[in-house]
Amino acid sequence: MPEISVVIVCTDSEQRAVLQVLVDNSSVAKTVHTCATFPEGFTDPVVRRIQAAAPDVVVVDIPGSNPQPALHALEVLHHQVPDSVLFAVGSMAQPQVIVGAMRAGAREFLERPVKTTDILEGLVRVSAGKRRSENTGNRGKVITIINAKGGSGATTLAVNLATALQDRQGSVALIDMAPLGHDALHLGLRPTFSTADAIRNLHRMDSSLLESLMTRHPGGLQLLAGPSAPAVDEPTPSEFARLFDILVGHFRYLVVDASSRVDATVRLISNLSEWVLLVANPDVTSLWSAGRIRQYLGELGSRDRVGLVLNRFRKITGFKESDAEAVAGAKLLWKLPNQYFAVADAIDRGVPLTQQAQSDLSKSIQGLAVKLTENDIEVKRTAWSLFKSV
Numbered sequence: 001m002p003e004i005s006v007v008i009v010c011t012d013s014e015q016r017a018v019l020q021v022l023v024d025n026s027s028v029a030k031t032v033h034t035c036a037t038f039p040e041g042f043t044d045p046v047v048r049r050i051q052a053a054a055p056d057v058v059v060v061d062i063p064g065s066n067p068q069p070a071l072h073a074l075e076v077l078h079h080q081v082p083d084s085v086l087f088a089v090g091s092m093a094q095p096q097v098i099v100g101a102m103r104a105g106a107r108e109f110l111e112r113p114v115k116t117t118d119i120l121e122g123l124v125r126v127s128a129g130k131r132r133s134e135n136t137g138n139r140g141k142v143i144t145i146i147n148a149k150g151g152s153g154a155t156t157l158a159v160n161l162a163t164a165l166q167d168r169q170g171s172v173a174l175i176d177m178a179p180l181g182h183d184a185l186h187l188g189l190r191p192t193f194s195t196a197d198a199i200r201n202l203h204r205m206d207s208s209l210l211e212s213l214m215t216r217h218p219g220g221l222q223l224l225a226g227p228s229a230p231a232v233d234e235p236t237p238s239e240f241a242r243l244f245d246i247l248v249g250h251f252r253y254l255v256v257d258a259s260s261r262v263d264a265t266v267r268l269i270s271n272l273s274e275w276v277l278l279v280a281n282p283d284v285t286s287l288w289s290a291g292r293i294r295q296y297l298g299e300l301g302s303r304d305r306v307g308l309v310l311n312r313f314r315k316i317t318g319f320k321e322s323d324a325e326a327v328a329g330a331k332l333l334w335k336l337p338n339q340y341f342a343v344a345d346a347i348d349r350g351v352p353l354t355q356q357a358q359s360d361l362s363k364s365i366q367g368l369a370v371k372l373t374e375n376d377i378e379v380k381r382t383a384w385s386l387f388k389s390v
Contacts, residue, residue: 005154006083007050009073010061011036015112019059019089022114027058027238028123038073038082047080048210055084057126060106062090067097070102078105085126087112094257095347108230117264119236125271140248143372144274146255146266147292148280148328153311156343157279157336157365158257159186164354164369166221169376171252173214173222175244178259179268181226184215188350191215191225198224198243217356222251237265244272253373256257262293270297275372276306278330282313307333309368314338332349334368337361 006029010016013036020031033053038060039046050058058077062070066089074086088106090097096107108122143161147154155178163172175182177195184191193213196271214222224247230254246256256273258266261270278294280286294306308328313335321332341362346353353362 005032005055007033007055009035009058020364022119024118038069038311039076042138058084059087064091071100074104121268131375142254143275145275145277145328146258147260148286150260152279154279160352160354160365162255163352164366165253173254174250175224175256176226178226184225187217188217199239237268240265277309279309282310287327294329306330309334311336312338338365
């Protein structure tokens, strides 16, 4: 049974049917009630029916020709069903309506016609927030690492952070989501299966099958490898959401190497993440790109969950950390020293820096692992689920 319950309020029968199909096909949510009229006041029977359904989300469709009844309905529902998250659906060509909807209490504004990925992302944000508020300690932690631009060092950081977390905490999986996977090369591994194989077998996934699809590193780290060739048919964001729901129930930490991939799937996984690390070099182009990616990812709940990591850092005259934060739109979380030749040698040998003799860079990455886990409890969390049927 999907976790998120949804009520749809829409006066147009065709639009109401479309919204119900989108919600019910998301795998995250289920429509529990639909309303063909807008509530006009606090004592309106429509309000009582919605209260009885006790939905997690109420989707209110705003007609372009006469938006005021829908905006008033949002105000009524914001007051009368305060525990429900309000989604507004309308035209992006009407900025005053968008502002009015948000002022009335809508948390999400979805453009009509609504896209599957847009409503899925919104529902996933609700589910992730619900889990955090119910019990922050009882879920695996997802850490997603993204390049500001190609070659910034996301894969190197992901591999070494994952091995450092494995040494420190155990029960760590590294998920390679790059269009062409390189994590196995960094680890000196030759995987048999990849994320594509996991996606194809979601319908019959269990613990033993999941274990057979992972490649184990001698240090205990588990790798779900990226594709060894460009994919012809890319899995949908919904399929990746289901895969991550399964993975996060089996591991204490998931380190996601998004590399230079920036799409709806990465944005969705970022919504599921406790930390999103934007890896940039201390130069204008890299920081500018980090800012554009940060903008694309959206708010992701708390802004503190997105951290800027400056790679190949060195002191530069006139360079201010505050300027880097302003351009990237994210708080500076960590600085990694410039040790290019040591990194290149580690990649060639297939042995992560954190598993070699201590260097300034390996010590810095180990320090970052401590930073990211400083408030974590020492016992393995119980599993959480976006999809209770899994």
